[in-house]
Amino acid sequence: MTAQRRRFLKMLAAGAAGAAVAGCAPGPSDGGRGAPGPGAGKPGQRYRWRLVTAWPPGLPGFGTTAVMLADTLREASGGRLSVQVYAAGELVPAFEVFDAVSRGSVEMGHSAPAYWKGQAPATQLFTGFPFGMLPAEFNAWLAYGGGLELWRECYQPYGLVPFPGGNTGTQMGGWFRREIRAMEDFSGLKIRMPGLGGDVLRRLGATVVNLSGGELFTALQTGVIDATEWASPYNDLPLGLHQAAPYYYYPGWHEPAGAIEVIVNREALESLPADLQALIETACTAVNHQMLSEFMARNVQALDILVNQHGVELRRFPDEVLEGLRRASGETLDGLAASSPLAARILKSYREFQEGVSGWQAISEGSYLGARDSRR
Numbered sequence: 001m002t003a004q005r006r007r008f009l010k011m012l013a014a015g016a017a018g019a020a021v022a023g024c025a026p027g028p029s030d031g032g033r034g035a036p037g038p039g040a041g042k043p044g045q046r047y048r049w050r051l052v053t054a055w056p057p058g059l060p061g062f063g064t065t066a067v068m069l070a071d072t073l074r075e076a077s078g079g080r081l082s083v084q085v086y087a088a089g090e091l092v093p094a095f096e097v098f099d100a101v102s103r104g105s106v107e108m109g110h111s112a113p114a115y116w117k118g119q120a121p122a123t124q125l126f127t128g129f130p131f132g133m134l135p136a137e138f139n140a141w142l143a144y145g146g147g148l149e150l151w152r153e154c155y156q157p158y159g160l161v162p163f164p165g166g167n168t169g170t171q172m173g174g175w176f177r178r179e180i181r182a183m184e185d186f187s188g189l190k191i192r193m194p195g196l197g198g199d200v201l202r203r204l205g206a207t208v209v210n211l212s213g214g215e216l217f218t219a220l221q222t223g224v225i226d227a228t229e230w231a232s233p234y235n236d237l238p239l240g241l242h243q244a245a246p247y248y249y250y251p252g253w254h255e256p257a258g259a260i261e262v263i264v265n266r267e268a269l270e271s272l273p274a275d276l277q278a279l280i281e282t283a284c285t286a287v288n289h290q291m292l293s294e295f296m297a298r299n300v301q302a303l304d305i306l307v308n309q310h311g312v313e314l315r316r317f318p319d320e321v322l323e324g325l326r327r328a329s330g331e332t333l334d335g336l337a338a339s340s341p342l343a344a345r346i347l348k349s350y351r352e353f354q355e356g357v358s359g360w361q362a363i364s365e366g367s368y369l370g371a372r373d374s375r376r
């Protein structure tokens with residue numbers, strides 16, 4: 001363990017202990033609704049938990065974030081909370097993580113809210129959605145705009161407490177076996193795209209399927225699908241998708257902030273003493289930011305390898321296609337709001353926050369990036 005990591009863990013443990021003393025386990029935005037209850041466990045007791053993920057074994061970024069969370073919890077708790085991490089399929093398949101944690105078969109999960117539309121359509125909104133907020137904006141909404149309270153309210157009926165547990169940053173538009181030149185090209189396209197982005201493409205005539213990460217390469221290579229999105233260069237490279245489709249499109253209009261979740265069984269969480277509950281919240285906040293940094297750093301390297309070593313064809317979606325996708329996204333989101341009062345409330349909160357933050361972003365980061373990179 002590096003000295004830097006030791007200092008970080010020491011700081012984390014001190015923060016958790018401080019929070020427990022003050023009796024304030026929940027984070028800054030926690031208004032109480034849906035938040036963990038008072039700790040019931042004994043302070044000296046040891047806990048052995050299991051964490052199931054929706055990721056293929058050893059997958060960089062996603063899988064390593066789950067391991068980092070487990071390591072942090074074990075080290076910062078002095079071994080009182082040890083968490084064993086399982087890849088998709090080792091205990092439960094990728095798309096059964098939500099249900100397994102909900103029924104208490106395991107205590108924790110690491111997955112994507114976009115996967116759970118079958119359980120409750122509103123869950124998808126917490127991955128972020130088409131033409132929505134960027135990671136820093138999204139995290140600000142969760143922490144200070146009421147987003148986390150809404151997320152916890154959404155998962156409450158399933159006995160789950162969600163925490164932000166990672167973010168990919170803005171994703172890529174996906175891998176395509178043929179080019180997209182106009183909106184008509186989505187018609188009849190067989191594409192893997194979970195969540196609301198998939199709903200948008202379905203509206204445009206695409207055949208949309210959901211496959212887990214481990215299934216993508218074969219489906220794309222054999223022509224079962226014509227296209228797939230996964231994440232971004234760092235995480236797409238190890239799946240080998242560049243060997244199955246030549247065109248790599250951007251931007252990832254459908255997932256501007258690929259938010260990942262840690263879900264905890266509520267009864268299990270409340271069985272912990274208050275300091276360990278606080279530690280989970282703090283450790284999740286830490287990995288949430290760490291994963292974003294990891295993707296930012298590694299995407300640069302992976303994109304270089306994809307383009308310069310593997311000859312991948314980078315393509316930007318034409319402006320008219322992006323405009324068409326933006327319009328169809330608005331209609332799709334309005335349809336979701338009409339189908340679920342909870343989704344309508346979440347969307348209202350999210351959209352109001354986005355509108356406010358957009359004005360600020362235009363004169364801060366947007367303006368700055370334009371000036372900084374103007375010579376490119």
Ligand code: CA
Pocket residue numbers: 171229230231255258
């Ligand atoms: Ca994705």
